[in-house]
Amino acid sequence: MTCLPPAPPETPPSPREGFWRRRVGSVIVAQLSQGVTPDRIAFTLALAVALATFPILGSTTLLCAAAGFALRLNQPIIQLANWLFYPLQLLLLIPFYRMGEWIFGTPHLALSIPQMVERFNAGPLRFIADFGVIALGGIGAWCLTAPVVVAVLYVMLRPVLRAVGVRVSRARESAATQRH
Numbered sequence: 001m002t003c004l005p006p007a008p009p010e011t012p013p014s015p016r017e018g019f020w021r022r023r024v025g026s027v028i029v030a031q032l033s034q035g036v037t038p039d040r041i042a043f044t045l046a047l048a049v050a051l052a053t054f055p056i057l058g059s060t061t062l063l064c065a066a067a068g069f070a071l072r073l074n075q076p077i078i079q080l081a082n083w084l085f086y087p088l089q090l091l092l093l094i095p096f097y098r099m100g101e102w103i104f105g106t107p108h109l110a111l112s113i114p115q116m117v118e119r120f121n122a123g124p125l126r127f128i129a130d131f132g133v134i135a136l137g138g139i140g141a142w143c144l145t146a147p148v149v150v151a152v153l154y155v156m157l158r159p160v161l162r163a164v165g166v167r168v169s170r171a172r173e174s175a176a177t178q179r180h
Helices: 019-033 038-052 060-071 075-084 086-104 113-122 124-179
Strands: none
Touching (some): 019 038, 019 124, 038 075, 038 086, 038 124, 060 075
């Protein structure tokens, strides 16, 4: 009978390696390691953030999936960003509706998320009748702002991801030379 040495204890992540590095950074680094270009990841993230703020609750997962499929974007990254930025959708929902009222000159409606949820639970058709016009205004406002958001985020993320891509390439090359 042989005795195996005890397994080394799992080391907890260092304080520097927080949620973002473990959950988001690791996915991005993995995709860079698999050959996805930094520019493509920057575009995917920028588009995902914009889509995650679309002012219709429950629609962003499908929007991200459709955009990812149509544009051949990385589904894990687009869905991860969509999930991470979901709270932003809640924060921007009423501002988009207000902006839509202002842009399209529709009458001002008193709005709150709990009120909207209550009306939806009372009946989806009544909800659409009550809030359909304001939702269309919110979508119009989103359509005007989303391209700007994508462009700005892309320009900001591209140099950062290119630098990460260089580090990943160097680490891969270093590991390859050490094996030989």
